[in-house]
Amino acid sequence: MSKAPRRVGIIGYGHLGQYLVEEIENRNDVELAFVWNRTSEALAGKVPDSAVLKDINNFKERGADLIVEVAHPSISQQFGHSFLAHADYMVGSPTALADPRLESSLRSAATFHGLYIPSGAFWGGDDIKKMADRGTLQALRVTMKKHPTCFKLSGELEELNKTVTDKAVVLYDGSVRGLCPVAPNNVNTMAAAALAAHNLGFDKVQGSLVSDPSLRDWHIVEVELWGPGDVQSDRAFHCKTMRRNPATFGAVTGSATYASFLSSMLGAHSKGPGVHLC
Structure with missing residues (x-):
């Protein structure tokens, strides 16, 4: 039946x-x-x-x-x-x-x-959550790069994005919690990362937002994490992925999403x- x-x-x-x-x-x-x-x-x-x-x-x-x-x-x-x-x-x-x-x-x-x-x-979320469940996830950073027209921002980030012309500019680099309220339409990927990495959460997961005028056809998301081992001496588990998502010019959401x-x-x-x- x-x-x-x-x-x-x-x-x-x-x-x-x-x-x-x-x-x-x-x-x-x-x-x-x-x-x-x-x-x-x-x-x-x-x-x-x-x-x-x-x-x-x-x-x-x-x-x-x-x-x-x-x-x-x-x-x-x-x-x-x-x-x-x-x-x-x-x-x-x-x-x-x-x-x-x-x-x-x-x-x-x-x-x-x-x-x-x-x-x-957000690529690799299930694996990151497994590490968070075990308490072995030590650090997580998500970097999102888009064309200036793809951002819907507020406050200082909006004003900074207006100044981007021919070179990539880092609009924000810090905790995901601090970024979400000023870029709620653009950083859901980072929020998902912070929820998957629940042993770190919104305060300890780091987010970087880059406005890049050369990215007319793509959104780029880089996820970098550190796991078991000694991070300070560079002897810890480390993984970095890059997701290049086709996107219509000016679109907030990439096509594959x-x-x-x-x-x-x-x-x-x-x-x-x-x-x-x-």
């Missing part, structure tokens, strides 16, 4: 939300429970009327097995706890969890359903309560 399709609710209808909705409607193993967007008018003629959720507070009525946020970090602040009381919840904007109170609250709320963190452009996110959504089930990388 075949299982009933898993019902998925989508929060947000930007580029990624549109991609997920289209993929869900073309599959037999999942079905669309609802789509909510800040402006419901944007869904008219694109999403079946029966799937449009006009009031996000009524999400419970749609019986979703999994709720996927691809809208804004504020959604987890406002509704994450409620979502987890009724369904598995996949946080598409994990920069929200750089707020230590929210991270603690959602970890505590994930007692009946799973809190899922998509790996996105869409398929990765779909895989994460399809894998976000059956792991039970707690926090899971997917």
Whole structure:
């Protein structure tokens, strides 16, 4: 006897939300429970009327097995706890969890359903989490390099990025916790890294953001970690990877990240309560 399709609710209808909705409607193993967007008018003629959720507070009525946020970090602040009381919840904007109170609250709320963190452009997440579980992960650094037009920043970083012309500029180098609030749309990869490397967390995982005008067609993510051994004498386990992701000029999200996110959504089930990388 075949299982009933898993019902998925989508929060947000930007580029990624549109991609997920289209993929869900073309599959037999999942079905669309609802789509909510800040402006419901944007869904008219694109999403079946029966799937449009006009009031996000009524999400419970749609019986979703999994709720996927691809809208804004504020959604987890406002509704994450409620979502987890009724369904598995996949946080598409994990920069929200750089707020230590929210991270603690959602970890505590994930007692009946799973809190899922998509790996996105974060390469090697499962291996890093295994090292964190064993307490052998000593340090982790994530460097993200993009064209200046690909960044959505605020404050001093936004002003610094405006000065980039012909040479690469390091916009930020420091803790991931300090970066997430000023670049919430760009550093979800770093937030996923900080959650996977839970023995280090947002304060000890280091992030570097580089604005490079030569990267018109690519986003680059470098992940470097140190494990067992003596880091000071350079006799510790060390691994460095580079992910070069094709990207449309000016796009915040690289092309390959869409398929990765779909895989994460399809894998976000059956792991039970707690926090899971997917």
